[in-house]
Amino acid sequence: MSQPFRLPAGGLIDRTRTIRFVFAGRAYHGHVGDTLASALLANGIHFVARSFKYHRPRGIVSAGPEEPNALVQLGLGPHEEPNARATTVELYDGLVAAPVNAWPSLRFDVGAATGLAAPLLVPGFYYKTFKGPLWRPLFEPLIRRMAGLGTAPTEPDGDRYERMNAHCDVLVVGAGPAGLEAALEAARTGARVVIACDAPLLGGTLVDRAERAEWLANAVAELSASKDVRILVRTTIFGYYDDNYLCGVERAASGEPGPRERLWKIRAGRVVLATGAHERPLVFADNDRPGIMLASAARAYIHRFGVAPGRRAVVFANNDDGLSVERDLAAAGVEVAAVLDLRDGEAVVATEGRRRLRRVETASGRRIDCDLLVVSGGWNPAVHLFCQAGGTLRWDDRLAAFLPDRARQKLEIVGAAAGEGLSPPGNALSVPPRRRRAKCFVDYQTDTTADDIALAAQEGMRSVEHMKRYTTAGLGTDQGKTGNVAAFVLLAAARGVSPAETGTTTFRPPYTPVTFGAIAGRDVGALADPVRTTPLHDEHVAAGAVFEDVGQWKRPRYYPRAGEDMEAAVARECRAVRESLGMLDASTLGKIVLQGPDVGSFLDRIYTGRMSTLAVGRCRYGIMCRDDGMVFDDGVVARLDKERWLVSTTTGNAASVLDWFEEWLQTEWTELDVSCTSVTEHWAVVTFAGPRAPALFPELGDMRPMRVVETTLDGIPARIATVSFTGGPSFEVSVPAPYAEALWRAGLAAGAVPFGTEAMHVLRAEMGYFMVGQETDGSTTPLDLGLERLVAWDKEFLGRRSLRRPAHALSGRRQLVGLKPVAPVIEGAQIEPGPGHVTSSYRTAVLAMVANGRARIGEEVNVLFEGRRVAARIVEPRFASPGSAPVPGPPLNVTMPQMAATPMASVRAAPEALERLLGLRPETPNSVAEGDGFRILWLGPDEFLIVGEADLSGTRNVDVTFNREILHIADRGILAKGCGLDLDPRAFPPGRCAQTLLARAQVILEARPEEMLVYVRRSYARYLQDWLADAARR
């Protein structure tokens, strides 16, 4: 129980609660309210670490996030954390910590042997040696083992993390006196205020110095009582990005249930940086022994934690504030043996004590026994966030520090961070050592000394950036918070210039290290990326489908029956399609409705082929190229009406194609009157393929290929197109998503065999049909695919000019062919003579892209892979010729379920026109108008979503009832975990709507008086529900 250095009274610890912890294998006691560092000091432990390079014993230097030395491996198993700073780790019962970078133990560390070689280990020594063949096998592994601090955990993280968005008028960073005053002032104006403070308690230096306790208590009480003030303690604002967007991380108090850390993403109207200042050590001989501590730290340990940092102290400082720590020490009962003011020429010139300071020697020759040396070299304003925000600095000779100069964003910097109230130091930050070999550390963590910086300058590292990189000063986990300025000053001195000229290195986020898990939030594990599913997903799961990932979609690859492997299942599925009837869930293909008088000419410009001549009720296959002439996507265009068309895209490119359309319509071809609406999820699509397919639809049995009809199935709207990707008869049936299951089951009842993407690929390869992304690779033109007949040269289209470039007339381009190898070959195999490669390889069909392939049909070639060589003949890319003769079979007998759904329609109109037709319109974009039985959401310049029953005749509209699901959310706080918009009811009142991102899904939000409505694309609904459930749980 003994905590020999615990003061009898004082501090903000809870002395009634004693807790046990283990450090370096030994058990100790501390109190609730301690940090690991304060508890160790209470037990008389200063020596807690070994340094990075020389493995020198190191002690606790600071009491905050700037700590360079006291890094520990914290926790065990799923709770292990490397490189935790003992000065910010709050003590909890059962805490286990071990030093990093010491083996076998802190006291006896073999790494300390490097100290013997110290004269060789100057900056850059590793650039000058180990250059030969022994580098990789010998020296590099040795250096890698020596370097690094903590150890990466080997178990998955046992904790979870949260993300939260917040908006405020004023964000105050730092809760010392300046920050509290700024927060009070802002709160009194009624502004929305967030005040963030990295300590567990508000007050900053007021706590550390036990000053103005009553004022502090009143300030905290007033802020806590203010409705619009959010107080975030244990929260470090670590990044200041553009447009007053700041990120912070909030750590849970130990034992608190819920997430371990919460990432705050804060958008602030105005920012007040009250980030304080970091005290810096002085640079003198052997200034790194355990027992040497900053004056600010000594104060904090006395006043905040009730710990005496030593028994007999020497104070050594170059400023009044630092020297005044004498009074705090004396009041705490620490004997002050000497007070040395560097400005008077008094200085420590040597220190002694292997694992703990024992004695110091002064410039005047005094040798003073002590176990504590309190130092202060003045203060560095914490300008990190100010600089991240683009602010510039100026060197101030009086404070010997870099101060904020010009701000770039809407911010103020106040208090010590602006240099206010700091005690001016004498100019010297360093003291020449008495012995030549003694080390004067500038950056403790990276073991950079004053000599190292001089040597870097001598070797031509004149820029601070070069010096930093050459010596590694400032590259530690503390990023040089205590050491950098001294390093810059020493470099300037070595170059004979002012620090104003050398300047500083760049301040980069994060201010202090941030846990990877906190940045990832809940986007891990099952929620790492949305899983998109079709309305038939449950059917596929029940049928035992094996799925493949296609983009974010899960698509059935094949449906193995008992005892079947993939090959057998796929062969069976293919046979069904060729001989009787198969059915495929094709719902994932992109579907875009285009409306307007100019769709035909628009599609002529988009596709290589001509689309404008397509008759109503007809379909046409087309290819679209990027402007470089390379194949981008393919699909079928159907003309449903004079001014209503439907374009289908590949699964993977659905979003890119819509973007592509919009980009051209909105930026280049603004004269065209065309509206695009994605209906991918409104419709589910089942493709019935095989000779029995026509029999399913007796009333359509004579429908010729490439036709489309809009009809009904059991009273439900349906669209049937005779489009085949597998060869042979094929009927593609689209029904609104909720009716897909009934359609699928009717197919099963009619004897259709479900087939997956694998069989589909085999069947299309047998027909010689190319797959975007498989036969094409971004360097393939329609001509390379032998599809010149799909290119209408007599019109303009995207890619036309590129396709006319000389390259495409050159011989040697890879062209699509079939291959007949004598043994199976793999996809990706190379072809000789080439160049060429196998693009698709199945038992029944092999496709390849081969140089001049079209002219080489019949030629014998070799296929090379895995060191083998297989002979093959180049053939026409056609391996099957299924007949089109229908085979009799039962008709499709669909019984559609009864269901009620709120109608939704996308309407494209000018706002005035909409008002004429419907009698009302929303007042502003992103707002909602409520009519009789319907609401109008204004989503885009000419885009509205009508929810409910409304007479839309005469408008350009698309039924999107089933494109999205509507989720009802009462707690806006849950949405704030995944949505960057300001959802405060004052900013987002009932009647507002917006299109935005929620988690990783696109949504429309609509504020209603009692709840928020989230409209989510149907394929993302499961993902978003899982996400919301997870967010609500935590």
Added chain:
Amino acid sequence: MRYSFLTLAREALSGHRGWRPLWRDAAPRGRYEVVIVGAGGHGLATAYYLARNHGITDVAVLEKGWLGGGNTARNTTIVRSNYLWDESAALYEHSLKLWEGLAEELDFNLMFSQRGVLNLAHNLHDVREGRRRVEANRRNGIDAEWLGPAEVKKLCPPIDVSPTARYPVLGATLQRRGGVARHDAVAWGYARAADARGVDIVENCEVTGFRIEAGRVRGVETTRGYIAANRVGLVAAGHSSVLAALAGFRLPIQSHPLQALVSEPLKPVLPCVVMSNAVHVYVSQSDKGELVIGAGIDAYNSYAQRGAFHVIESQMGALLELFPTFSRLKMMRSWGGIVDVCPDASPIIGKTPIENLFINCGWGTGGFKATPGSGWVFAHLLATGEPHPLAAPFALERFSTGVLVDEHGAAAVAH
């Protein structure tokens, strides 16, 4: 002074007073045979090979800031040559071969570490592309292997290869000769070697204009005065289009921010380089112990060397998808560079519309690995006025002829 353990020991005895600057703080002279604009790795390598291969030492390398402070200082240091197309494979493999002897040649330990580069496949498309790349690389004499998930796990134990992952690892390509190098050392090593052969490296000297007469470049205007030159080479990465505009021509280049970050230093945990296209992240561990992590570019064009935080958020999700045990590690420092991306993701090395003005740019997200090869072929161009055979396919004209070298697919994670 030759660097060696012996010189180090001798200097240690004499208090390290004998070390000389790695390169002189040269003041610009009024005229040079060749002026190179941009003292990054590529520019410095160009200067070195001009001197070494062509005997041209009347050379100045002009740098607007500090040497090696652009993308040379900001990349994730990955070196590999497993490119898909023959033209790229030849160029990057030439570069990789130079890397293999470079530390001894430059007398500077670049910490080149051939620890292997894994490119993971997470879906059937990735598998197909990966296997194609392996076979194509082997045809070009480049070492390449295809690994199954179990072999991936064996080579790199922290990777999660469980089939229940959101995007399970289905396999990977491996180039064992690939690896990482110490990026700053590359700039310093070339600077020192070029300086030793008489090249002037002029820092804090920004080019503000070109003097062009009768379609031929005569020299450059700089913040440190006019410098005449018979030939000028531009090697300015993300700011190439700015320089081209000063010289009066346009480049088909988009400049984007590309961010990277490092973890706190750790004892060895990641034995090789891991890249993933589908999950979109790449990571290696530096000799200092930091995990060096990169991902995709920021979507918007920019010349500011900073990016947006949401890119880092998705990068971290991707990292933890591959390495769940890394969750409690911490991001220590993040930064951005400006990458110059061509429409076909391949570089531009060649002549410009202005006589005797040459350009080397467009390396996009993957220029670091090419540093030696890029310098080698660009020096050839500057010395002879004609492209090196390895560089010929990468001329600016290809955007009008259409003979592109499209490496989007092979670039893996846009890198």
